[in-house]
Amino acid sequence: MFYRKLEGNWIQCETCFRMCTVPPGGRGFCRVRENREGRYYSLVYARPSxxxxxxxxxxxxxxxxxxxxxxxxxxxxxxxxxxxxxxxxxxxxxxxxxxxxxxxxxxxxxxxxxxxxxxxxxxxxxxxxxxxxxxxxxxxxxxxxxxxxxxxxxxxxxxxxxxxxxxxxxxxxxxxxxxxxxxxxxxxxxxxxxxxxxxxxxxxxxxxxxxxxxxxxxxxxxxxxxxx
Structure with missing residues (x-):
């Protein structure tokens, strides 16, 4: 929900203070969001453990x-x-x-x-x-x-x-x-x-x-x- 696109399909997450910059295919510091071709996806949405x-x-x-x-x-x-x-x-x-x-x-x-x-x-x-x-x-x-x-x-x-x-x-x-x-x-x-x-x-x-x-x-x- 809270991220912005950067050059080369990188993104910057704006959800928490870390403001992670994430390359394509990479994940943020939290390990549960992934950059897929410039779109940032939650990997745990509706999947509680x-x-x-x-x-x-x-x-x-x-x-x-x-x-x-x-x-x-x-x-x-x-x-x-x-x-x-x-x-x-x-x-x-x-x-x-x-x-x-x-x-x-x-x-x-x-x-x-x-x-x-x-x-x-x-x-x-x-x-x-x-x-x-x-x-x-x-x-x-x-x-x-x-x-x-x-x-x-x-x-x-x-x-x-x-x-x-x-x-x-x-x-x-x-x-x-x-x-x-x-x-x-x-x-x-x-x-x-x-x-x-x-x-x-x-x-x-x-x-x-x-x-x-x-x-x-x-x-x-x-x-x-x-x-x-």
Whole structure:
């Protein structure tokens, strides 16, 4: 959805802060989008590798509809390389590595309605990696009166972020730390995440921030105080 064509059928992805330039036949840093003759294709659209019904607190999202269930979707791929990832088997896998399920947006919404689950969630791996699917499901789900929640590393660029927020009720952002050292551990950067936090707040969406404490990486008490 968010890319521009360059000379020689190269493309530049504009979905996240990395702004990958991808040659014909190549893939972006997330490993799940491929340049096919100057057109950028998602390789995981409607092909989740993880589909579960979870308590909303597992998201984690503790203060929006506590005690309710969420229908969760995740694919392979991620635009971070976190060395302590809980879901590395998904986030660090590539298309073809794991079994997938054929669940187009209509089917995802149908499952939630049939099971009387009020919220669909995009989690386990980074929603930015399967943005196109997240967006289409969100648009349809909202038209059916369902809620949309997603758990992100906060690395989307402002334009795709704001467009998705139109159909979003709540966001959980994983703030890795408050220093570049913490983000070096993820092969990423802090500034885009801070920008995302501001945008989500400005757009009036329910926002919860989580932080995984990793000894020697992001456990300095002064940094934690600044983060809070």
């Amino acid at each position: 993880a589909v579960h019904i979870d308590p909303i607190e597992k998201e984690p999202q503790y203060h929006m509809l506590p005690g309710t269930e969420i229908l969760c979707f995740g694919t392979v791929g991620c635009n971070f390389r976190c060395r302590h990832c809980h879901n590395w088997h998904l986030s660090q896998a590539s298309p073809g590595d794991l079994e997938t399920y054929d669940i187009p947006p209509e089917r995802a919404v149908e499952i939630a309605l049939k099971k009387n689950i009020p919220t669909l969630s995009f989690t386990y791996n980074e929603p930015t990696a399967f943005y196109e699917y997240v967006y289409d499901v969100a648009v349809l789900a909202k038209s059916k009166g369902l809620r949309i929640l997603w758990h992100s590393n906060g690395s989307m660029n402002p334009e795709p972020l704001k467009r998705l927020l139109r159909y979003t009720d709540a966001v959980t952002i994983d703030l890795k730390g408050f220093t570049e050292k913490a983000y070096d551990n993820s092969s990423a950067e802090l500034e885009p995440v801070l920008r995302t936090l501001k945008i989500v707040r400005q757009e009036g969406k329910w926002l919860e921030v989580v932080n995984l404490v990793i000894p020697t990486i992001n456990d300095d008490p002064s940094d934690i105080r600044r983060m809070c």
